[in-house]
Amino acid sequence: MEAQHLHGKPRAEGEWSTGFCDCFSDCGNCCITCWCPCITFGQVAEIVDQGSTTCGTAGALYTLISCITGCGCLYSCFYRGKMRAQYNIGGNDCGDCLKHFFCELCALTQQYRELKNRGYDMKLGWAGNAQLQQNQGVAMGAPVFQGGMTR
Structure with a gap:
């Protein structure tokens, strides 16, 4: 199943929710x-990449690009x-780049929201x-105790 079907809420096609x-x-x-902003970007990237990129990796790369070029927006757009x-969601690549270049913080927070x-x-x-999705709807019992020391 695709992630959008697991977590998606009904939304008019082509629109941002905020x-x-x-x-x-x-x-x-x-x-x-x-x-x-590297934290928010990392969180967004991890979800968008469906876990193939971690928050830490994406955030670190964003920071590196920002330090070298001064434009983390090159990566985030x-x-x-x-x-x-x-x-x-409607839009185009040009609009994405302009939004990230001129107001990176608004763009990142919109994606996060x-x-x-x-x-x-x-x-x-x-x-x-x-x-969380796997456990949703499943009654969870008391935690299992594993006695003794293990290695």
Whole structure:
């Protein structure tokens, strides 16, 4: 099954769930993105790549590109296009690049909100969300105790 069907909420095709400038609707993420955009980008990239890229790896690469070129947006605008394609959201590559170049923070927070609104717990990452989806609806009993010391 594709991730969008696992976590997707009904949404009009071709639309983002929040506006581009709705940054302050999630003050926590807005602050994190303002001070350390590599964290928000890493979280978005891990979900968009369905776990093939970790948050840490994507965030580190974003930081490296930002330090070398001064434009982490060169990397992050690629993920906006990838995300639009996965969820059939309207737009184009030129618009993605312009949004990331002129307002990287708004673009990153919009992507973060979109994934969150589609049911992802961004703090869990891809593996945590997959595990959550697997356990959803399953009654969980008491934890199993493994006695003794193991290596």
